[in-house]
Amino acid sequence: MERGAELLFYVNGRKVIEKNVDPETMLLPYLRKKLRLTGTKYGCGGGGCGACTVMISRYNPITKKIRHYPANACLTPICSLYGAAVTTVEGIGSTKTRIHPVQERIAKCHGTQCGFCTPGMVMSMYTLLRNHPEPTLSQLNDALGGNLCRCTGYRPIIDACKTFCKTSGCCQSKENGVCCLDQGINGLPEFEEGNETSLKLFSEEEFLPLDPTQELIFPPELMTMAEKKTQKTRIFGSDQMTWISPVTLKELLEAKAKYPQAPVVMGNTSVGPDMKFKGIFYPVIISPDRIEELSVVNYTDNGLTVGAAVSLAEMKDILANVTRKLPEEKTQMYHALLKHLGTLAGPQIRNMASLGGHIVSRHPDSDLNPLLAVGNCTLNLLSKEGKRQIPLNEQFLRKCPSADLKPEEILISVNIPYSRKWEFVSAFRQAQRQQNALAIVNSGMRVCFGKGDGIVRELSIAYGGVGPTTILAKNSCQKLIGRPWNEEMLDAACRLILDEVSLPGSAPGGKVEFKRTLIVSFLFKFYLEVSQILKEMDPVHYPSLASKYESALEDLRSRHYWSTLKYQNADLKQLSQDPIGHPIMHLSGIKHATGEAVYCDDMPVVDRELFLTFVTSSRARAKIVSIDLSEALSLPGVVDILTGEHLPGITTTFGFLTDTEQLLSTDEVSCVGQLICAVIADSEVQAKRAAQRVKIVYRDLEPLILTIEEAIQNKSFFKPERKLEYGNVDEAFKMVDQILEGEIHMGGQEHFYMETQSMLVVPKGEDQEIDVYVSTQFPKYIQDITASVLNVSANKVMCHVKRVGGAFGGKVTKTGILAAITAFAANKHGRPVRCILERGEDILITGGRHPYLGKYKAGFMNDGRILALDMEHYNNAGAFLDESLFVIEMGLLKLENAYKFPNLRCRGWACRTNLPSNTALRGFGFPQAGLITEACITEVAAKCGLPPEKVRTINMFKEIDQTPYKQEINAKNLIQCWKECMATSSYTLRKAAVEKFNSENYWKKKGLAMVPLKFPVGVGSVAAGQAAALVHIYLDGSVLVTHGGIEMGQGVHTKMIQVVSRELKMPLSSIHLRGTSTETVPNTNPSGGSVVADLNGLAVKDACQTLLKRLEPIISKNPRGTWKDWAQAAFNESISLSATGYFRGYESNINWETGEGHPFEYFVYGAACSEVEIDCLTGAHKNIRTDIVMDVGYSINPALDIGQIEGAFIQGMGLYTIEELNYSPQGVLYTRGPNQYKIPAICDIPMELHISLLPPSENSNTLYSSKGLGESGIFLGCSVFFAIHDAISAARQERGLPGPLRLNSPLTPEKIRMACEDKFTKMIPRDEPGSYVPWSIPI
Ligand SMILES: Cc1cc2nc3c(=O)[nH]c(=O)nc-3n(C[C@H](O)[C@H](O)[C@H](O)COP(=O)(O)OP(=O)(O)OC[C@H]3O[C@@H](n4cnc5c(N)ncnc54)[C@H](O)[C@@H]3O)c2cc1C
């Protein structure tokens, strides 16, 4: 064995040699901190988001082939990289040399907004192209399956990638021999293309061609090294950990004999997360490097033998190959494995994870183990003592010592037998999201009839996700042997298995009744699948399935995505160089794609920099009895630990309300995640290590209030209560035909901005000056709060924001608190301090969208007219006020959405609970309030026996009208959007098609729904709408513009440059924008509320006009001159070339006493129609198609505006369908990362998406008649909610279930399945409420 080995690998074509490598180091921090390659981003640290994707290439000396694969740098130990070549986003292209076509196209197709996910996307795509220069659409969708984007909604990213595919325009589905291009949308009429409209936001002609010969070659040195036969085990070590990399089987066995407790790390996708998130530590790690025997693939007479080191991605290819070659009856198991390998994790994890690691780690929700266990697979083991074989059976899965590997044994390979004639295997799984999500329940099922008599000879059924290990229903299967395959057998099987695979009500993971139902639903699917095959094999003896039951068989199928966009071309009368109205690419688009765009944590380490991390409360309501810092303080590198005793409390003012919040708690905690201490150390690792050693003793306090209902019971509200009343509600109730009362609960939402909270505070060393570099939406607030905590005047504190990697409302107030503490630490020690939250900390500490409870009482006529509406809104504010009352207010002011309710009353309360305090999130109360109203309308429609869209139309505003707060509106464009959406979506035809489908399919249902949108835009007061800008013209004729808005992905800086370009009639290339700073533009308002470009644009325009006015005499003297000439002339004449611009804010007021006012400047109108298909047996749903029509006034930049609409729509769709926060009954948040909390991924977006913008309309007060679009699209996501509602309703009607159908949000697979009641949901055991402690509670 070679000790103290040098680690050698390549990064972007350069050799890296590490002499003293720490085996605990992952590639991501190594790239970012050591090599200063900051293009690769941190998004979660656990393999779940794809932000850290790099390409790893390895040469195999036996096959002489190079394998390129995508990998998550966050889970790749650098020690595992010996002999590998790593390519990062910087390695494939840069603005300084040449950009790569992938980088160019993702940027030019507008596939970047905040840009934080972009390097990961680029690298996933790049790796695909290295392996398949002309990929198919399936390969493309697959390649991006492990990358999350929170901004774009994926459509433009797919469009960019599609340009590399052979047939980019087509859906490639070729269903019935025709594809989308042949048949129009769903076979129904398509958009009319007019001359004045555009359908593309980019031009493919200008793209660089992909030239594979230009790519980095695999380093020849690494090939030579790999060919060398004389390699020895390498050992890398630090004080804490030893990493042993044996290169021969013999050395591996020796190492394992010497260190039997050491894990054998292959992909590190199981060991890595355990070490990071569960605090498991291994002093020794054994990581075999390219040992031939572990990579075998042998075809024997009985089956396939696959080496333990074969990756899951390679396994997928191997099985695909085998299933192509061998007859189907032999490959039943391989087909089933392939099905799961298609959805298991994302491509990065599948390429890293090994088959052996998957089997041996025995995760309870493993997808493959249930299948391998039912398939009589065996494991080939080896140790120094010799070979042996053990079955992969239940005992092995339960880790029974007699059936397990011995500590010194290695798994060499796995035998997977061929299936036999009359043997059938199926795989099932249901997850919160269709792809890249661990299964809630999965299953492997195998039956063997021996011969064609249909009598069960062997039966084997295993489930994952229903217990601490994979569970086999052995006894039940045994009892069913000898029975004929018929409905009686199925019925008996369901009962036996429910009895055997029993789940207690308090089972970890919750969703207990859903899981029980899936257990039998999967069984039913298996029964039908096998019955159908039997029928195909022997039509005489086996009866046909009733055709409507056949719908249970197939999984919801994805076709390929396609989209159309319709927007108005820029005004033909415009000057040719005027960029307003053109789809200009995001200013930073290319830099996002090359990784050159600098985010806060990409800033280089400052001399003597410290790192700060927090210790937070683990109790929801408790007295702090003691805090013991001694052990933490004694650790090396620890500089200080701040507690509440050091820091003053702060008083925050939110409009008319003030709240005092302690920055760090000393006496009492009111929620889990509340900040208690700030640990400051020389490095992140040391700070985190010390934070774990802070000992806090609590004494729990009562009552613990977590849910809205508990808050109502305890009258725990933030004051004041708000009320809005219009007309005479009580009188109206006396006049109506019918009255209904109902309620809907809506869960919260995590912002899930890709860049976590980040800040770097640098004391300047003189005059108490301090610079705060921070990812925030509100620099002025950071400045104020920091100045107050440091007790200095604001002019000493400067806050700088280059760009923000997504914010969505979550980087306003919360960031202020974190930055103030960080600044305090920096000031105290006179050293720079960096604080970057990990994903889990971020989700825990910062809160999110408010959960809501809406109660409604509606009085209506039989024709659907709603004459009286009485509502109550409650939000779960959490422990502190934050902006919760504003959210209630905005909810009240926006609740009527597009409807005229002649008599309306709504009261709203912000509930104080013991949860982390919730805050602003895109839409700010409207997505909740709007859903409550739409739910009420849907119920009214059901009561009246009318289609919901009819009741919506009847109650919609007509032309000129008045809102409940008596502001005038003109609803012409609302009606136009509604009608156009009806037309473009072919609503009536498709409704009939959906009904026909539903009548023919019992287990699958489709649903169609359309919702209108009237989104009021305004910030509530004139002062909150003021904005300022600063424009300098330099003597070379170039311009620098600054304004108060923050670039967080929405493209505000791009729009501002367009404004300058129009006003000063100068090319975009002459204008520059460096970022936002309190130094250049003081007293800024927060960036949010859809108005950032509106308000700052007017200020920028003002500054430009001031300059033009000043320069007018000079320009008119030399009208053909250039800006350089004019600037020089102005300078010579002592005319200032710098101007500030100002906009005082829109008129805005609301009097809560009278309930009247003019709180909003204008309304964004729109409509969305969505179609879904659900699987009634599993709760899965597929978004088939969405049509959106929006009135955006005059779009300044259609690419950015469409980007906002669709990005928000997908975020809204996530909110209303799959994004679910889970809290324990003690108030602990479980869902702290992408592996537990599912935001939409590429598999979730509608297969067809059609967006069109209304023709421009005049909007006299706004910037060039444009409208702000940041938030409104979120609400349109509820069209998917109501489409699912429609589908469930169809299922229930067919099953004869009476109404009303009340469904809470999000409409997760669990809720869908449980609402589609049937014999299986009736069959499952139910627990008496109160008889058990549930795993999670709805808050
Ligand atoms: C983001 C993410 C998403 C995921 N999604 C899914 C999913 O959807 N479905 C699913 O089923 N799984 C999923 N997983 C789990 C994944 O399948 C497993 O983590 C993976 O298969 C483990 O393989 P590995 O090579 O990385 O194991 P490692 O982490 O390297 O090792 C795991 C264990 O196996 C042992 N081991 C490995 N090889 C051998 C050997 N040859 N002999 C003896 N012991 C050995 C090690 O000692 C260790 O204890 C996901 C994981 C992540 C991180």
Ligand code: FES
């Ligand atoms: S940071 Fe690596 S996958 Fe999220």
Ligand code: FES
């Ligand atoms: S652009 Fe994808 S996360 Fe922001």
